[in-house]
Amino acid sequence: MIHSDWHIHSEHSYDAHTPLATIAENAKAQGLRLVGITDHANYNDEKFLGDLKSSVAGVTEAQKTYPILVLGVELTPIAKPEFDYIAGTGTREGYLPPAQDTPYEIELAASKAELQKMGVRYAIGASHWRVDVPKSAQNSTDMDACIKEWYRQQLWLACDERVTILGHPWYHGKGLWYEDFSVISHSMNTDIAAALKENGKYVECNSHFFHTAQATEKFRCQYAEFLRELFEMGIPVTYGSDAHNGYGDARARVEKYLAAAGFKDGDISELSENVLW
Numbered sequence: 001m002i003h004s005d006w007h008i009h010s011e012h013s014y015d016a017h018t019p020l021a022t023i024a025e026n027a028k029a030q031g032l033r034l035v036g037i038t039d040h041a042n043y044n045d046e047k048f049l050g051d052l053k054s055s056v057a058g059v060t061e062a063q064k065t066y067p068i069l070v071l072g073v074e075l076t077p078i079a080k081p082e083f084d085y086i087a088g089t090g091t092r093e094g095y096l097p098p099a100q101d102t103p104y105e106i107e108l109a110a111s112k113a114e115l116q117k118m119g120v121r122y123a124i125g126a127s128h129w130r131v132d133v134p135k136s137a138q139n140s141t142d143m144d145a146c147i148k149e150w151y152r153q154q155l156w157l158a159c160d161e162r163v164t165i166l167g168h169p170w171y172h173g174k175g176l177w178y179e180d181f182s183v184i185s186h187s188m189n190t191d192i193a194a195a196l197k198e199n200g201k202y203v204e205c206n207s208h209f210f211h212t213a214q215a216t217e218k219f220r221c222q223y224a225e226f227l228r229e230l231f232e233m234g235i236p237v238t239y240g241s242d243a244h245n246g247y248g249d250a251r252a253r254v255e256k257y258l259a260a261a262g263f264k265d266g267d268i269s270e271l272s273e274n275v276l277w
Contacts, residue, residue, distance in 0.1 A: 001263060002251045004270045006036040006072065007124055007167060007204060007240025012055035013039035014048070016244040020058055024066035026247040034270060038072040038124050038240075041109040045086045048109060056118050070276070073115060074124045074167060077153045079131045080105035103132030106153060112162045112277075121276040124204065124240070125157035126167030143176055143183065151188045158195035164275065165238055166196060168206035170223075175214030181222035189226060196235050202269060203230050204240045207250040210257050224261035236269035 008023055009016035020037065027035045039055035041048050052073060059071045081104055085095045097104070108125070115123060130138045130149045140146065150170060157163050169192070170177070170184060177183045196203055209215055209223045231237050241250045258268075 001255045001258060001265050002239045002268050004032055004034040004036075004239065005241050005243075006034075006070075006122075006165060006238045006271060007038050007074070007206065007242050008035055008247065009039055009074075009242070009244045010037050010055065010058065012037075012051055012058050013244070014051055015040065018243065018245060018247055020062040020069065021066070023243075023247045024062065024068055026249075027068055028066075030249045030251075032068070034070055035068055036070045036072040036122070036271070038074040040074050040076070042076050042128075043078055043086060043092060044083055044109040045092050046090055052110075052120075053118070056120065060119060070122070070271070071120055072122045072124060072164075073120050074126060075108040075110075075162060076126055076128045077106045077108065077131050077157065080107045083107040083109075097134040103149070103152065106131060106156050108160070108162055110162075115162065116277050122164035122271055123162050124165045124167035125160060125163035126171065126204075127153040127157070127169075128171070128173070141174065141176060146172065146176055147184060147188075151192070154192050155195055158192055158201055159199055163201060164271065165202040165204050165240075166192075167204045167240065168208060168242065169203060171206065171208060175212065178209075178212070178215040178219050180216070181219050181226060189229075193230050193233050193235060196230070197233060202236045202238050202271070203227070205237050205254065205258065205268065207239075207241045207254050210254045211250060220257050221260065224257040224263075227258070228261040228263060231263070231267060237263075237267070238269050238271065 010020050037059050041052040063069050132149045
């Protein structure tokens, strides 16, 4: 059912250690046709943009031996005031978030033109943390506030020209809503789906939700059904292992839940040349 993987982190990502050659060799052994390297560019500072340049150089060189590799990037929403501060100073050091009563506006680490100039072929846009409040308040476990913020970010990402794939929708590092997916209102998901469809985006089936011990069996089944509903609305679904350390085959468990939700071979999409930048 799954023949390509569009979300993998390599040794060039700050939180991963797997060499590109290991990823490519293991992917070939698994029979995958294409694998996308999407190392993180979380901020527009020297550290993260330097990591991205390293990823670009590494993938470009590795492609000479392993044409199975495709160069992508993972972008995450950041607060616009912090983006502007970094753009002016080159660093996150010394940043003080401005006091305001409304959520901070959202930005991503680089423009589409900048990414294309580097040779990046596509981007995953994914929510990881709150950016509506200062960092001191980002670790809040107020479920209603977090759901509202994830909705805001994902709707924004679904409309941004840089995003090819909406990555791991409704991922939460602490698994805040991983007991029962129905706490996410259906209207929020239909809003996001409408934006994805209108803007020609893909949505990701991320292996995290089907492997993490944070998720209940109920949640996993509900999440697969959520992906199926998006698919039936005409939104193409890609697969992402989101591998960070080592590159094993995570597909069997994921496919079990997808099949139970009605997916079959041919339903999971690959990015074609006319989609890639």
